[in-house]
Amino acid sequence: MNDMNINFNNMKYKITCADVKGLPVTDLPEIVISGRSNAGKSSLINALASSNKLARVSSKPGKTREIIYFDLDGKALVADLPGYGYSAASKEVTAKFSDLCDNYFRCGRKISLVLFLMDIRRTPSEEDIGMLEYLNNAGIPYIMVLTKCDKFSNAEIRKQLGILSDYFDFKDEALVFAVSSKDKKGINDLKSAISGIISAD
Ligand SMILES: Nc1nc2c(ncn2[C@@H]2O[C@H](COP(=O)(O)OP(=O)(O)OP(=O)(O)O)[C@@H](O)[C@H]2O)c(=O)[nH]1
Ligand SMILES: [Mg+2]
Known part of the structure; x- marks a missing residue:
């Protein structure tokens, strides 16, 4: 693998976008x-950047309400999207979050890689399943x-991976990583996978 050696510690805040019209113009992956x-x-x-x-971060869902961009070592942009499935906000606010995510995925922007996150303890939601279907259909490379x-034992993690494979039609090339941002488990392996995919882009 032609690893381009991304320095993840060199990740910097770039810009906050409340609207897809404000997305940065870039040639970076x-x-x-x-x-x-x-x-x-x-x-x-934060875990990827060792920061x-x-x-x-917030224990209250719905913390990230805009698209927040970070520059990753001058070699890629990282977009932190608002989460979906957050219903404690007012209807209007909820609609705005999901509009922003929808518009982001529909606006024709070239996406090199999606890190598709799920809390390992949770049953996949309809939105999670829809998101994975979308990524598979659109041919967007992703890592689950x-x-x-850290909340699960290794045995529980293995069991959950079995359960998830019933939900998701994992493609052969699908990559699945179990990580903890708290104790950093799996973070280095994830960084290598990201570097490999970005350098092949
Ligand atoms: N135990 C544990 N808690 C975590 C881990 N990662 C995140 N959390 C906690 O989960 C909560 C949500 O974390 P965030 O990183 O803000 O989640 P988010 O997906 O960005 O949330 P939104 O911006 O609201 O969509 C916080 O209380 C975090 O401390 C982890 O690896 N282990
Ligand atoms: Mg967030």
């Missing part, structure tokens, strides 16, 4: 972090990242 509210998207960005303050695996 784009890595998108997607998944339901509270799945651990912003925490994963605890780059992306804002099962988060918060």
